Structure formats: structure tokens, C-alpha cells
Amino acid sequence: MFSSMASLPIDPILGLMAKFREDPNSDKVDLSVGVYKTANGHTPIFEAVKAAEKYRLETEDTKAYIGMMGTPGYNDAMLRLLIGADYPSDRIAAALTPGGCGALRVASEFLMRANPDATVWVSDPTWANHMPLIGGVGLKIKTYPYYDKASHGVNFSGMIETLKGLGPNDVVLLHASCHNPSGADLSPAQWDEIAAVAAERGFIPFIDSAYQGLGEGLDADAYGIRKIAASVEEMILASSCSKNFGLYRDRVGQVAVMTKADRKEVTVGQISSIARGMYSMPPAHGGAVVEHILTTPSLTASWQKELAGICSSIQTSRTLLKAGLEKAGVEGDFAYLIQNQGMFSFLDLTVEQINKLQADYSVYLVNSGRINLAGVTANNIDYLAASIKSVTG
């Protein structure tokens, strides 16, 4: 039965990670996978997470299952963080999920049950894993214009014109902040316009929030979520604690569906049945850690401070890269590196140049030219900029 299975190419990012690990060049630079790293290439555990885990180790008294939706305390704390303390609790069904990917998949299954004819519109480009997570349930996917290569910002006129043509059978996936892969974010005024068009046209906003706090701050990064939540009756929010709590491998996320007032119970039932059919119950540990941090003021403060530190270290990398490329004489205007938000930006490199960077200089980035800024440090910037200069001529 299994011998007819086709062999699939290895995931490009995982393949690069493996090559990077094996590369003996001591100058090697990894700009590929979307994980935060310090200048030593280490992904640290937040002190607030360590403290919450210690507390849990001492107080946890059972390993019995948690429910399909996770714990109410976690769901409430996350919704307060994302939407604000005044979130409409009577209209939101929320569940702890295995990571942001789990949230995106549960949301997609939910959409497929709600309307199998729905089309999900994603930004061009979007995070590569959106395609299998959303398309894998059988939903149609189309793209709306988003990234403007010339300005390295948002092609807002193209985007909004497309959204104005959509209706109730459409779902629009929006990145809350720190757009992956471009780093080009929507301004508050642009979010206001999208919210107004969503309310008028009746499409469903589906917001993916994987980087809250890594852009302009916890509240600023949630501007779009809050604006949309205040403007429409129905929306979906898929969030992740992988990056902003550094809980990558513990798999912590949340799916939240905002419905009409009398539909909450039905929605809880649907999400529970979707979870039951996929993984039954979410893992408890990471969600409990997040809940403890967000409900313990001293830990909340410590977490916020560390998160702000990560954010400013990425900003420093952005400044370093801009200055380094200019100093090395690489052609182009790199002001956009400072304007983009979050972990990612694009470098305008061809696939040949990217291959050469890897083969000749052990500089690793994905073929699209997306780079993880956390890989740029004071120690490697001169080498990195000189390598880029040499492949771009």
C-alpha cells in the first residue's frame, strides 16, 4: 500500500537549517528560519516562563485531560491581551490550540464547515505555511495585492480595490503585525479603511497574530485586531505564543471566533468537535505557563520587559544591516529596513545570488530573499555585508 507514495522535496527552510548545522565555516550566517536568536545564535527561554514553569512544577497536582477548548483562564487572558479587557465575551468562542498553526487549521476547518464555497484571500506574498494549513481542508485560496517591491511597503491601493470587490462568501486573511515574509505593515489609518470595507462588503476578516509585541509594541501591534473586532459582527483570530513568549516547541496558540450574539454556544460546539477529530485535547503545559504569566502582575511586567528587549535587539539588527550595506557600497536605498516591522524583510537578491551567498560565503537565506533580521549581529555584519556586496557586484 505504501510503496506508491511519491517522495516529496524536503521543506526548504528545514533543508536550509540542516545544511547550516553541517556547514563547517566558522563565519556562517543563518538568516533563514523565523526564530529569535541572540548574538550567540541561541534562542533563550524567557525568565518569566522559567518562573511560571517552576510554579507549575510545584503546584500542578494532576495530569488529567484539560477540555477540548483549553482552560477558561488561558482563553480569557489571551483575549484581553489581543482584543483588550472589554472584549465581547458573550460573542467569542475561544480555544487553546497546539501553536498558531493549530489555530489556523482549526479556523480553516471551521470555515469549511460554515461555508464550503468560501474563498480565503491571502496577501501576495504570505507565509508559505498558510497554503497547506488553509488549502488542506479544501478551501479555495486566492491572493490580494499586498507587497510593493519598489517601496518595500504595502501596495494599499491595490489591496483595498480588491477587498472592495469581495462579499459574504469571502474570507480575508490579514497579518495583525510584523507581516511574514515582508515586514511591511498596515498603518492604523489603513486598518480603519479595511475595517470599514469589511463592514460594508460583509466579508469575514481572519486575522493571524503571530508576532504581537515584536513590532511597535503589544498594544500598537493589536490595533488592527481591535479595530476590526469593533467594526464587524463576525471574525476569526488565530494567535500564537511561539515568538512573543518564546514557547515555540511547547505549541501554544489560540483560535477565537467572534459570532453573532446567539451563536456562541453553537460555535463552541463546532470548535470542540473539530478539535476532538484532530487532536482531541490541546497540550496543557504551555497554555498554563502563559495563563500564569498574564495573571501574575510581577511576571507580566518581567515578560513585557524581556519582550521589549527582543524587539529592540531586532531594531538594532535592522539599523546594523542598513548601515553595513551602505558602508560596503551595496547599491540601493535601505531605509525600508528601518521602516519594516518584526523579524523579517526582503533583500532584493536573485536566486542565483542567494545560491552564491550560500555556496561561496555560507550565508543562508530562503530563495524568496526573505531574511530573519535576528541573524544579523554586530559580529557578523561586516562579513555579511561584504558577502552581499560581492554577489551583487
Ligand SMILES: Cc1ncc(COP(=O)(O)O)c(C=O)c1O
Ligand atoms: C505568520 C505566521 N502565522 C502563524 C505562525 C504560527 O506559528 P506556530 O505554529 O509555531 O505557533 C507563524 C510562525 O512562524 C507565522 O509566521
